[in-house]
Every structure is written in C-alpha cells, then in structure tokens.
Amino acid sequence: MTQNNDVTNIPSPCFVLEEQLLDRNLAIFDRVQTAAPIRIMLALKGFALFHAFPQIRTTLKGASASSLWEARLAAEEFGTEVHIYSPAYRAEDVGEILTYASHMTFNSIGQWEQFRAQVEGSAPHKASIGLRINPEYSPVENPLYNSCQPSTRLGVSAVHLGDTLPAGIDGFLSHNLCESDSFALEKTLANIETLFGRFLPQLKWLNLGGGHLMTRKDYDVNHAIEVLKAFHTRHPHIQLLMEPGSAIVWQTGFLMATVLDLIPTDELTNVMLDVSFTAHMPDCLEMPYKPAIRDAHEPQAGKAVYRMGGSSCLAGDFLGDYSFEQELAIGDRLLFEDMMHYTMVKTSMFNGVVHPSIGALDKDGKFKLWREFSYQDYRSKLG
Numbered sequence: 271m272t273q274n275n276d277v278t279n280i281p282s283p284c285f286v287l288e289e290q291l292l293d294r295n296l297a298i299f300d301r302v303q304t305a306a307p308i309r310i311m312l313a314l315k316g317f318a319l320f321h322a323f324p325q326i327r328t329t330l331k332g333a334s335a336s337s338l339w340e341a342r343l344a345a346e347e348f349g350t351e352v353h354i355y356s357p358a359y360r361a362e363d364v365g366e367i368l369t370y371a372s373h374m375t376f377n378s379i380g381q382w383e384q385f386r387a388q389v390e391g392s393a394p395h396k397a398s399i400g401l402r403i404n405p406e407y408s409p410v411e412n413p414l415y416n417s418c419q420p421s422t423r424l425g426v427s428a429v430h431l432g433d434t435l436p437a438g439i440d441g442f443l444s445h446n447l448c449e450s451d452s453f454a455l456e457k458t459l460a461n462i463e464t465l466f467g468r469f470l471p472q473l474k475w476l477n478l479g480g481g482h483l484m485t486r487k488d489y490d491v492n493h494a495i496e497v498l499k500a501f502h503t504r505h506p507h508i509q510l511l512m513e514p515g516s517a518i519v520w521q522t523g524f525l526m527a528t529v530l531d532l533i534p535t536d537e538l539t540n541v542m543l544d545v546s547f548t549a550h551m552p553d554c555l556e557m558p559y560k561p562a563i564r565d566a567h568e569p570q571a572g573k574a575v576y577r578m579g580g581s582s583c584l585a586g587d588f589l590g591d592y593s594f595e596q597e598l599a600i601g602d603r604l605l606f607e608d609m610m611h612y613t614m615v616k617t618s619m620f621n622g623v624v625h626p627s628i629g630a631l632d633k634d635g636k637f638k639l640w641r642e643f644s645y646q647d648y649r650s651k652l653g
C-alpha cells in the first residue's frame with residue numbers, strides 16, 4: 271500500500287484500487303513488451319474494473335474476453351483489440367461477438383466447424399481465428415486451476431489434431447499456467463514445439479494465455495524476456511501474445527472492512543465483519559488461501575487470537591487466525607490486502623449482504639468513489 275493515504279473517508283465495505291501501485295505493475299509489462307517481441311493484453315475475467323482501463327490502456331495492447339458480455343465491455347470501454355475465447359459459444363451470441371472481436375478462438379474443432387460459415391461470411395469484419403490447444407503440461411497441482419488434467423475439456427490435444435491444421439485457423443491459444451514463473455513459460459513453449467511443431471510454420475500468432483505472474487517480486491522477468499526472444503528467433507513469423515489477469519493488478523489494492531462484533535470463545539475471538547469471504551473474496555475459500563490483513567500477523571503467544579468471520583450465515587464463511595499489535599474493537603477498520611484480481615468479477619449478493627463499494631486512491635492518495643450498490647441492485651438480479 272502506498273504511504274500517507276487517508277482511508278478514513280472511504281465507505282465501508284469498499285474495494286479500493288491504488289493507482290500508483292497499478293502504474294508500478296504496468297511499468298513491468300511495458301519493459302517486457304519493449305524488450306521482447308510480445309503483445310500483452312488484459313484478461314477481463316480476472317479484472318474488469320473499467321474505470322481503470324484508461325490507465326491500463328497506456329501500456330497494454332488490448333483486452334481478452336471469455337464471453338459476449340466481456341467482449342462488449344472490452345469493445346466499449348477498452349476500445350482496442352478484442353480477443354475472445356469461450357469454452358463453448360452459444361449460437362445466439364456469435365453474430366454480436368463478431369462485431370467486437372479482432373481474434374476469436376475456439377475450444378474444439380467441432381465448434382469451429384459449427385460456426386465457420388457464419389464467421390467467414392460476416393462482413394465487413396472478419397476476426398482472425400484461433401484454436402485452443404492442450405500443451406499437456408501444467409505446473410498447477412490444484413485441479414481447479416489445472417487445465418491440462420486428464421480428459422480435460424479445455425483445448426484440443428495434439429493427437430486429436432492429426433497432421434493437418436483445420437482450414438481457416440490462424441493461431442493457437444495455450445492457457446495452462448496459474449501464478450506461475452518464467453520456467454513454467456519456458457517448459458510450455460518447449461511442449462508446444464514438441465507436440466504441435468508441425469503446425470507452427472502455418473501459424474500467424476500464438477497466445478500464451480494467462481498465469482504469468484510477472485509482477486510478483488521473485489518473478490525472473492529477464493529470463494522470461496530471453497525465453498520469448500529465443501522462441502521468436504526460431505519462429506519469427508509468429509506474433510506472440512499473452513493475456514494475464516491477476517498479474518496486471520497483483521497487489522494493487524485492498525478490500526476495506528469494518529468490525530461489527532467481537533465474539534469471544536475459549537480459544538479465540540471471532541471477528542464479525544461487514545464483508546463475506548464467500549460473497550466478496552471467494553478465492554480465499556476456493557483456492558484456498560489466507561489473505562494478508564494490514565498490520566496483522568500470525569498468532570503469537572501472549573497476544574489475542576482473532577478469527578475473521580464473514581457476514582453471511584454460511585458456517586464456513588470464516589478465515590484465520592491472526593494477531594494484531596493492538597486489541598481489536600468494534601468499529602475498527604481492517605484492510606484485506608491484494609483484493610483486486612478475481613474479486614469484483616466474482617462477487618455475489620448471497621444472503622443480500624451489503625455489496626462493497628468500488629473506488630480508487632489516485633496518485634496523490636486522494637480517494638474517489640466509483641460505485642455504490644443499493645437494494646435495487648440486489649433486487650434487479652432476481653427478477
């Protein structure tokens with residue numbers, strides 16, 4: 271978090287983007303795009319807070335979408351190249367998608383065959399067409415995020431492609447990483463060359479998907495640049511692309527919450543918050559992981575132990591445990607760190623719990639409110 275920001279006038283609960291920290295991340299992607307022959311896009315599935323798009327667009331070359339609605343948002347609010355890949359397109363969406371997409375990637379040969387005539391007949395626009403491939407390598411152990419698991423439904427395996435690239439295909443998309451390092455990128459490219467090498471001379475582009483956590487402190491950016499340059503030397507006709515989500519907004523903002531109640535038990539104190547893990551920070555329960563809280567640390571002998579409780583009545587809507595230098599009190603504000611990626615795009619209004627507002631701290635540390643939610647937002651989702 272940037273220093274000297276006044277957080278007292280932020281409504282609670284609230285997702286807060288820190289623009290200065292976003293700039294710091296964008297500088298890393300700028301460096302990669304300058305040094306390596308690659309175009310980097312924002313994956314809207316990870317972060318779709320469109321108020322931040324003007325800032326992101328100063329560096330990134332386009333946006334990637336996974337549905338008609340994301341494609342429309344990308345076209346309306348990002349306004350540059352729109353790449354779309356959906357695991358399965360709905361026939362009624364394809365016509366409108368084609369009005370937005372510069373690149374359209376299919377998950378199966380069957381879907382490409384189903385929509386080929388419509389795509390090729392669409393005028394005046396004709397998207398460049400891709401196929402998602404299965405590189406048969408993923409460093410990700412959790413099956414929730416491993417798209418190369420046995421019998422995966424995501425991407426075509428080399429053995430099923432035969433020897434001939436289906437007509438009309440310009441590029442491949444490979445998404446097999448998640449919060450991964452440059453060595454996983456290197457291994458991915460090696461697998462693609464081994465398994466799909468026979469098709470590479472015919473390709474115009476190769477999209478390496480997301481999961482490249484270039485903004486994590488220990489990511490070896492120089493190594494990634496070397497790996498990308500080496501691939502380009504071997505296949506100079508292929509435009510390399512990448513569409514990270516998490517990495518763009520990694521550690522660029524927080525979710526502010528307020529302590530509503532403190533419920534002591536024999537071992538610890540349950541902290542009842544005005545936010546919910548299941549509704550507002552679902553990855554904490556799904557991944558799962560324990561988020562950092564500003565000024566909190568692991569439980570320590572002699573210090574009160576606090577368990578963070580969400581505001582829904584789901585029994586498992588809690589996470590912990592933490593200790594603080596000072597004891598907590600009702601009304602205290604807590605900042606859950608690194609809450610920009612896969613939060614706002616995944617939140618729900620389960621239990622009708624109050625939905626966090628959305629805002630930003632500008633580069634001078636001044637808070638601006640972008641969105642507040644009301645009962646009408648909750649109601650309109652249901653009928």
Ligand SMILES: Cc1ncc(COP(=O)(O)O)c(C=O)c1O
Binds near residue numbers: 355
């Ligand atoms: C096809 C595709 N591209 C890009 C991404 C973004 O990945 P990340 O946010 O891990 O960078 C995902 C995430 O699931 C994806 O499925």
